Amino acid sequence: MAEPVDNQAITALAAEMARHGHDREAPAREVMGLLGDRWSTLILLVLATGEWRHADLRRTIVVLSSEQAISQRVLTLKLRTLERDGFVTRTVTADIPPKVTYRLTLLGTDLHAQARQLIDWINAREPAIRQARATFDAAAD
Secondary structure, three states: OOOOOOHHHHHHHHHHHHHHOOOOOOHHHHHHHHHHOOOHHHHHHHHOOOOEEHHHHHHHHHHHOOOOOOOHHHHHHHHHHHHHOOOEEEEEOOOOOOOEEEEEOHHHHHHHHHHHHHHHHHHHOHHHHHHHHHHHHHHHO
16 A cells, blocks of 8 residues: 655645746756766766866767767857856957867856765665665566
8 A cells, every 4th residue: 555645745845836837947957867868977077177278178089988079069068058157167268279178167167066965875885776676676577
């Protein structure tokens, strides 16, 4: 039998969502989605190591990713999204040709720390997660 719903907890959750927005463009939804997409967290992790030029960033992501390919367009779109939310800064020099670099802002550094903490939590629980998957998959067969 299912546990009864804790109406106080649901009311508190609804109030929190009302304060911070529950629409599709709410930062909580968009940033969590960003962290869950294929590339943004990896970009964040690489940028946490320093300032990067676009081509060098792309090459490094290709080496580190299991997909081993990210198009220039996708990388540019992800960087723009991270820049729009204040996590990444883009610097263009007056050189000819211009030199464009990307790095984390203070807000981006804070987000990286939170993402790193979540990744460490997941990694520490990898055996339990793998066991739960195996148990579920065996029961589903």
